[in-house]
Amino acid sequence: MSILYLVGTPIGNLADITYRAVDILRTVDMIACEDTRVTKKLCAHYEIQAPLKSYHDHNKTQQTEYLIEQLQQGVSIALVSDAGLPLISDPGYELVVAAREQQIQVETIPGPNAGLTALMASGLPSFTYTFLGFLPRKEKQKQACLEQRMYENSTLIIYESPHRVKDTLKTIQKIDDKRKVSVGRELTKKFEQIVTNYVDVILSQFDDASIPTKGEFVILIQGAEKAEDTAWFEDMTIQEHVTYHINENMKPKAAIKRVAELRHMKTNEVYDIYHNV
Template sequence: MSIHVQKSFGGQHEVGTLYLVGTPIGNLEDMTFRAVRTLKEADLIAAEDTRQTRKLLTHYDIQTRLVSYHEHNKQASGPELIRLLQEGKSIALVSDAGLPAISDPGADLVALAAAEAIPVVPVPGANAALSALIVSGLSTERFAFVGFPPRDKKPLGEWLDHCGKLEETIILYESPHRLGRTLSAMLEAWGDRRIAMVRELTKRHEEVARGMISECLARLEEHPPLGEYCLVVEGRKPGSGEGAEDAWWAQLDLEAHVSYYEATYGRKEAIKKVANDRGVPKRDVYNAVNR
């Protein structure tokens, strides 16, 4: 595979350009002059939700033709958009809100364009994950964006195992009807950590709830979740074992700890998870519970 170097500006391109245009995450004023100009000058705007995007285009009097590109039609729509780009058309890609290609099918279109040496140019704008991070009060030195947690129990358990080992600040999205379950699973797997629950960013009811996971769970009992949430969670403290002193399993002996996981994962996998929790070799756990 030979390297391809894109020069976004200057020179003549034989093909069109794919622009990734950031759009507001709530407040329509969070639209850059460059984003408006790009949407007006593009030959085509590809949108995840055309109804939502049309509101934005109407607000800024943008008349550019609008087409649909989303998770359910990307297999057919993607190659067609690439064909238009190869013919020299310029296309502006937008998501429902924020930056396209982050936890949405825009990433697939970018990959197709890059594979065909079609220029892909970012037009930066608002982003929910980074906006939540900078108001969280948690460390911004190193962070990991992990998208939406899995819905099913086993994949969620594996996700918690992986993310629980991260020392950087963790940023994720969650829907209101799964928020309580996710926070409870975090508390059980990671112990109590500092967290910021952020919702309605840039909107009239913008809210940032900062505290421990347990405190945020208690708040949800009195204030049921409304709207999509961005969660910013403290990473594992450097040098600590996988379980902190206040972890959910701290008062369990090894046999009880293994039994907890065994009901769901089987004994072999349970021993592995206990070893990960406690930061000890699997062999030590195995020998201790099989005497």
């Protein structure tokens, strides 16, 4: 059996690829990629001759079986995404699981990552972070996800398209209009832009086009400050405690959940007490 290589590729600037990655791509028998048109440009730039095989979300079930058969027959394969690291908000998880189940060797060839690239230059806390990738598209589900995550003491990393970036920032603003965010676009390219400020200021920069809605976006959300002392709410009733958070611009559902977390109670118990059920 051969080796399945997971190869990191540039996220914008074609120079951001390692010597090892180029060497692997030149020597493997096959390259599995999301979009052959995108990978062809990289291969042409570095004179990589390996044949390309399409591997994406819509054909991964069939192609996983095919690629595993090829690996078992001694064909060496490199898996790449259109940009950055395979499997990180990109296809490949099922292939790696299948390869490991068949005792096929899997090697990672590190490379760039858009989320960490934006985090390094954002000026937001970087020691603890949570990668969320792409959020749900439906507003209700997206808001529920953010309401849960934005009260963690961890910088959040989100990928977003230019068509939805403003809507996602508005959702963040609904939850906490005093939260700092950072928006990165065109990372590693000529017109790279990374802007960090309060969410309402960032939205105004979209409105006046100082941040164009062009290119793929990374949104970073500063984590909630961890409370040093929780004794402040001990003399409050449940109703008073929930009302306090609502007055701090938190949605009632999120406020109830937050009170449950702080008091180590079940959410439905806090809900019943607050609503006098």
